[in-house]
Amino acid sequence: MxxxxxxxxxxxxDYKYLSKDSKIKRIEPPDFVYxxxxxxxxxxxxxxxxxxxxxxxxxxxxxxxxxxxxxxHSPVNGTYMGTVMHLHxxxxxxxxxxxxxxxxxxxxxxxKARQDISDISTQKLISIIKESGIxxxxxxxxxxxxxxxVPPNKKIKDVIINGIECEPYLTSDxxxxxxxxxxxxxxxxxxRKIIKPENVWIAIESNKLDALKNMKSTSSLFPWANFVVxxxxxxxxxxxxxxxxxxxxxxxxxxxxxxxxxxxxxVGTALAIYEAVYFEKPLFERVVTVTGNVRHQSNFLTPIGxxxxxxxxxxxxxxxxxxxxxxxxxxxxxxQADIExxxxxxxxxxxxxxxxxxxxxxxxxxxxxxxxxxxxxxxLLPTELYKYIEINNLEKAKELGVxxxxxxxxxxxxxxxxxxxxxxxxxxxxxxxxxxx
Amino acid sequence: xxxxxxxxHITSKVSTHTIMWSVVIALMPAFAYAIYLFGxxxxxxxxxxxxxxVLSEYLFQKITKRENRISNGSAVITGILLAFSIxxxxxWWLPAVGSAFAIIVVKQIFGGIGYNIFNPALAGRxxxxxxxPGLMAGNWVVPSSGTLSGLSTQxxxxxxxxxxxxxxxxxxxxxxxxxxxxxxxxxxxxxxRVGGCIGETSAFLLxxxxxxxxxxxxxxxxxxxxxxxxxxxxxxxxxxxxxxxxIPLFHIxxxxxxxxxxxxxxxxxTSPVTVKGRWIFGIAGGIICVFIRVWGGYPEGVSYSxxxxxxxxxxxxxxxxxKIFGR
Numbered sequence: 001m002x003x004x005x006x007x008x009x010x011x012x013x014d015y016k017y018l019s020k021d022s023k024i025k026r027i028e029p030p031d032f033v034y035x036x037x038x039x040x041x042x043x044x045x046x047x048x049x050x051x052x053x054x055x056x057x058x059x060x061x062x063x064x065x066x067x068x069x070x071x072x073h074s075p076v077n078g079t080y081m082g083t084v085m086h087l088h089x090x091x092x093x094x095x096x097x098x099x100x101x102x103x104x105x106x107x108x109x110x111x112k113a114r115q116d117i118s119d120i121s122t123q124k125l126i127s128i129i130k131e132s133g134i135x136x137x138x139x140x141x142x143x144x145x146x147x148x149x150v151p152p153n154k155k156i157k158d159v160i161i162n163g164i165e166c167e168p169y170l171t172s173d174x175x176x177x178x179x180x181x182x183x184x185x186x187x188x189x190x191x192r193k194i195i196k197p198e199n200v201w202i203a204i205e206s207n208k209l210d211a212l213k214n215m216k217s218t219s220s221l222f223p224w225a226n227f228v229v230x231x232x233x234x235x236x237x238x239x240x241x242x243x244x245x246x247x248x249x250x251x252x253x254x255x256x257x258x259x260x261x262x263x264x265x266x267v268g269t270a271l272a273i274y275e276a277v278y279f280e281k282p283l284f285e286r287v288v289t290v291t292g293n294v295r296h297q298s299n300f301l302t303p304i305g306x307x308x309x310x311x312x313x314x315x316x317x318x319x320x321x322x323x324x325x326x327x328x329x330x331x332x333x334x335x336q337a338d339i340e341x342x343x344x345x346x347x348x349x350x351x352x353x354x355x356x357x358x359x360x361x362x363x364x365x366x367x368x369x370x371x372x373x374x375x376x377x378x379x380l381l382p383t384e385l386y387k388y389i390e391i392n393n394l395e396k397a398k399e400l401g402v403x404x405x406x407x408x409x410x411x412x413x414x415x416x417x418x419x420x421x422x423x424x425x426x427x428x429x430x431x432x433x434x435x436x437x
Numbered sequence: 438x439x440x441x442x443x444x445x446h447i448t449s450k451v452s453t454h455t456i457m458w459s460v461v462i463a464l465m466p467a468f469a470y471a472i473y474l475f476g477x478x479x480x481x482x483x484x485x486x487x488x489x490x491v492l493s494e495y496l497f498q499k500i501t502k503r504e505n506r507i508s509n510g511s512a513v514i515t516g517i518l519l520a521f522s523i524x525x526x527x528x529w530w531l532p533a534v535g536s537a538f539a540i541i542v543v544k545q546i547f548g549g550i551g552y553n554i555f556n557p558a559l560a561g562r563x564x565x566x567x568x569x570p571g572l573m574a575g576n577w578v579v580p581s582s583g584t585l586s587g588l589s590t591q592x593x594x595x596x597x598x599x600x601x602x603x604x605x606x607x608x609x610x611x612x613x614x615x616x617x618x619x620x621x622x623x624x625x626x627x628x629x630r631v632g633g634c635i636g637e638t639s640a641f642l643l644x645x646x647x648x649x650x651x652x653x654x655x656x657x658x659x660x661x662x663x664x665x666x667x668x669x670x671x672x673x674x675x676x677x678x679x680x681x682x683x684i685p686l687f688h689i690x691x692x693x694x695x696x697x698x699x700x701x702x703x704x705x706x707t708s709p710v711t712v713k714g715r716w717i718f719g720i721a722g723g724i725i726c727v728f729i730r731v732w733g734g735y736p737e738g739v740s741y742s743x744x745x746x747x748x749x750x751x752x753x754x755x756x757x758x759x760k761i762f763g764r
Contacts, residue, residue, distance in 0.1 A: 322439070353446065367706050370715075373759075379760065412445050418452070
């Protein structure tokens with residue numbers, strides 16, 4: 001079978017077998033949850049409650065402020081303790097709403113079910129999605145309502161639902177596709193109603209054929225859906241590479257998917273949209289894979305704001321000593337300074353590495369093997385770029401396309417000389433961005 | 438204590454060490470056969486060559502207070518390749534001088550591994566050829582031991598005194614060409630039953646080693662195919678035009694085309710990083726090689742053809758840059 005794919009990429013061992021059979025399990029909430037005001041791309045949310053207020057599960061506790069902002073909702077029943085500076089999984093300490101969980105009052109979220117959504121207007125759908133605090137759940141956490149407002153001069157030909165989950169270890173999207181196929185597809189149907197594309201593609205990698213089969217079993221209800229299998233390769237789930245693989249169109253440099261007539265949304269986000277529209281349930285919980293060096297490989301349905309520590313305890317802890325905790329997958333995820341960091345809307349998984357697994361990078365000179373050139377999904381020349389960045393020639397680096405680098409980590413992964421390529425490109429990009437401001 | 442470092446947090450198992458030592462392994466079949474074919478002197482010369490290369494690198498790094506990188510195996514490759522390109526009849530000091538030159542002048546002075554412009558072994562060979570032409574081009578032995586291809590020694594007596602290529606250069610008579618083009622000769626070349634440099638005799642065993650590197654992606658088959666393929670095609674054209682009396686198959690099997698095309702042109706450090714650049718590098722190198730063989734002053738053109746192409750690597754990389762995604 002000739003599978004769709006893009007040029008380049010890498011084949012790291014995927015370790016998905018560890019957690020793929022762990023069914024989604026709703027967890028008992030921790031003693032405290034911390035909801036960062038900034039957990040999406042865009043302006044931080046603004047708290048709308050007073051200290052000592054009792055809050056209910058699903059209650060709006062912070063509102064959107066500014067253009068690219070979304071509200072926050074309490075994931076638990078409890079008491080608002082004020083805002084604190086708390087360790088953020090993406091780095092640094094950030095302001096967060098602290099809620100003490102009321103363990104006596106464990107009523108679940110009161111869903112208001114809608115049977116028929118056909119009379120809801122597009123505008124209303126978008127505003128429900130905004131009010132539900134939905135952001136892209138594949139990692140980037142871009143506000144979904146904003147993405148759905150396609151400029152009138154852009155025509156979306158293809159909607160792609162991203163069930164690729166190409167990062168090693170992570171299985172949260174896979175579990176959703178195994179357990180909630182119809183719900184996901186109903187969410188996709190809502191996106192379809194808003195965007196009105198010519199084609200809707202459900203994209204799944206060839207290492208998850210059971211998920212594909214499961215999703216396909218709903219196809220009599222959703223005859224408009226095209227199910228496509230993509231080659232198992234990292235970073236197949238990257239937006240630009242996915243659009244290229246399926247439609248053959250490239251998103252222009254510096255452009256957005258709609259510039260290539262495409263719209264990509266992750267399966268988890270589609271499910272969140274479904275729950276928001278059919279049950280008025282805002283986004284206050286998500287599936288988080290907790291895997292790697294833990295006793296019980298898990299997929300937890302986790303209240304947003306749950307400290308990593310709590311999740312790690314629920315897996316009955318690591319085997320031996322943990323050396324690294326990663327928010328996200330091992331290729332793009334962020335190493336945590338402490339287990340106090342909390343789950344955000346974009347946390348798809350937590351990977352624990354032991355002493356043996358952690359990298360001790362000692363780099364040696366480039367031997368020009370060209371592995372980075374072959375694998376770069378953006379077709380950059382990492383080996384050349386690195387040379388110019390080393391001598392701080394950012395102009396030349398820009399010319400060679402460093403701003404197109406999406407920091408997927410492929411070049412650093414393959415480099416036999418262990419040169420920190422991705423890491424240096426990240427620094428160069430932020431330097432260039434700072435300069436242009 | 439948790440460890441913090443930027444992503445990615447995993448890496449492939451392939452390191453510079455893996456690549457270099459794999460090349461050493463890939464050279465072993467041809468090495469073992471050379472010992473069998475020419476006797477234990479081959480072992481001695483190769484050991485001296487490797488020792489000289491490694492020691493030169495060690496001393497240079499020590500004296501210039503650079504990091505010791507001996508263990509990556511790249512100096513061992515240089516030592517073996519240099520020994521492979523001298524006659525089994527050479528005096529013991531020849532590989533010692535050649536390897537020391539290759540490592541110190543060609544590799545370390547340019548900055549050590551990754552920074553050299555020329556393939557060290559090839560440049561070392563060129564240095565020896567220029568300095569001791571008599572030892573490098575007229576000092577051949579008749580293989581003494583049995584054969585892989587099942588030929589009798591008598592059958593080839595007339596042509597194994599010198600290497601087939603030297604013979605061709607010195608005496609391009611019709612009868613000579615005829616015997617060179619015979620299937621017996623070609624078979625002897627393929628399996629390695631002719632006079633020649635230590636490592637250049639058996640195309641078959643070199644191919645087996647290279648195949649291992651191609652599969653592991655430690656050498657790019659595109660360079661080798663480009664190089665050997667273009668020697669074949671270009672010499673074929675010249676054969677057809679009557680400019681060379683020997684058939685293209687003889688050209689690719691004789692001399693250093695296999696060793697050079699499979700193991701020297703594919704040296705990562707001194708070849709382009711882009712796919713297009715690698716094709717051009719290989720194909721142009723092959724054409725230059727045939728040019729030297731047919732019209733040049735030397736019987737063999739492999740080393741100079743690759744050295745010339747080494748110079749063009751930065752340019753080839755530049756002109757064959759890929760189109761950036763979305764640009």
